[in-house]
Amino acid sequence: MSEIIIVPGENKRVKAIVGDRTIKTDQSRLAGGDSSAPEPFTLFLVSLGTCAGSYVFQFCQSRNISTEGMSIKEKIISRKDGKGIGKIQFEIELPPEFPKKYEKAVVRAANLCAVKKHLENPPEISVDIKKD
Secondary structure, eight states: OOOOEEEEOSTTOEEEEETTEEEEEOOOTTTTSOOOSOOHHHHHHHHHHHHHHHHHHHHHHHTTOOOTTOEEEEEEEEOTTSSSEEEEEEEEEOOTTSOGGGHHHHHHHHTTOHHHHHHHSOOOOOOOOOOO
């Protein structure tokens, strides 16, 4: 994937076209939208959690460890001044029968998340204009 096309939708909706898939976003009613889809910032946060989950669950599956009863809670902690996010914390919930010897390994697996790594070493982002 080297290109994503962003197009407007109705009202406050925006769509992202990624290959043959379309990802829809909207704004909350409070922000003038219809709340018909997640807000873009929510998708950003969801991408972090699902990325970490992919690594954790793949780690387990590759070792034939059941993922039943597992979950990851993503906690969003505001900055003390109330302006934005101060911390994002993942809590991996493991069932009682999960092998103790793999507990640190699932934390390491979650830390392999590509989205997290890109936030730790962010890419340059530029905005340009193109007119035909």
